[in-house]
């Protein structure tokens with residue numbers, strides 16, 4: 403993890419506060435503790451107390467803020483909607499939290515260039531709906547898309563269910579305009595879909611977790627909107643059959659838009675919340691051991707045939723039940739079941755450690771079976787589900803945090819899951835990033851040379867270490 407620079411101040415002076423009041427008049431500045439506490443937490447359930455919260459409306463304010471912060475050694479923590487799962491927006495060492503939510507204008511949508519220019523605070527789902535009206539498509543679809551922003555998505559390189567066919571946020575960032583510590587403005591990339599002049603600084607910003615610069619404008623790639631989509635949900639009597647069915651889909655030459663799976667405990671939990679179409683029993687040992695949910699998209703005329711091909715590919719794994727949906731109205735109830743997995747997990751216990759490891763796609767069976775065995779060894783519920791199509795498995799370790807023994811076993815589970823993931827050639831995080839929560843484990847995956855190189859790059863962008871200290875590598 404990056405070290406805290408010794409030159410950073412440990413609190414704001416009256417002169418600092420006067421500067422901030424001048425730059426952010428009225429509601430642009432908050433120092434009320436109750437309000438600031440909200441800006442000190444994110445969905446990782448970690449929290450820290452900011453010294454002040456500011457809400458820039460213009461790039462000029464951002465430039466002036468970062469010029470001042472570097473000169474004074476004040477930590478700066480960029481923040482959007484705070485849905486991050488790794489504590490990326492949490493002020494680990496105090497400082498000024500910079501909410502980017504008032505910079506939320508869609509500046510341009512161009513159906514000739516197939517790109518859009520946006521400010522970072524635009525909510526992802528609102529942007530998708532806007533471009534959709536122009537028959538354009540912005541594919542990255544984190545499950546949080548209705549509550550997270552494009553700036554946050556770029557800073558975390560958010561992924562989603564459609565990644566199996568369309569890739570992740572990184573694949574849609576053509577350009578980044580950012581303000582660096584010291585107040586310099588950098589323009590990386592542009593509106594072209596190809597660009598190999600110089601190092602790819604735009605992509606370096608993607609996934610940088612607010613540690614290199616604060617984005618003020620993003621140029622995003624768009625695609626033509628597919629005409630329609632269709633969904634298949636199939637339940638299986640064993641995890642192996644489900645995963646073999648998934649392999650058969652790819653072998654048949656089908657590239658699904660999304661390919662999600664739920665393990666037996668996830669299926670059981672969902673059955674506790676809603677009537678489910680798959681055979682289940684109340685103790686979690688029902689006939690259904692895994693469910694696959696697949697989406698395909700394309701031209702309306704081809705979708706029915708594509709559905710039949712998916713059904714044919716799954717037939718060899720003898721699904722216990724198979725449901726099909728053509729078009730949003732029929733598909734939605736099937737996807738609703740997949741979305742219920744997050745609340746369903748809490749039917750097994752009051753607390754969870756939510757990991758989002760990824761393994762090479764060919765190792766998913768070993769990984770999921772191994773994670774389940776780790777849970778059985780420790781006597782802890784381990785629920786696996788997620789993005790089967792790209793090997794990104796959500797591993798939820800469910801326990802009771804009030805019980806010291808369970809806390810210790812949950813931590814042992816998490817570390818065993820990490821060790822197995824790395825032994826399979828995987829990565830500790832496929833989409834949520836390392837932030838605070840996984841920072842201590844980064845050396846398990848990255849070597850000294852690689853971390854030193856990353857620290858060197860950080861030093862070039864942020865020589866005083868003011869930007870989002872305590873995050874990263």
Ligand SMILES: Cc1cc2nc3c(=O)[nH]c(=O)nc-3n(C[C@H](O)[C@H](O)[C@H](O)COP(=O)(O)OP(=O)(O)OC[C@H]3O[C@@H](n4cnc5c(N)ncnc54)[C@H](O)[C@@H]3O)c2cc1C
Pocket residue numbers: 444445479480481482483484485486487489490491502522543544545546549550551552553554555556557558559560561562563611612613615616617618833834870
């Ligand atoms: C219910 C739920 C479902 C989720 N599903 C997914 C999922 O499917 N896939 C996935 O990848 N993630 C998922 N997440 C995690 C989270 O939504 C993503 O990480 C998202 O990209 C964070 O966006 P945000 O706007 O909330 O940013 P925040 O959480 O506020 O910030 C995230 C990071 O971005 C930095 N940042 C914010 N704005 C800027 C800026 N303008 N310039 C530079 N850095 C900036 C912050 O410093 C921080 O490090 C989920 C979270 C929840 C709560």
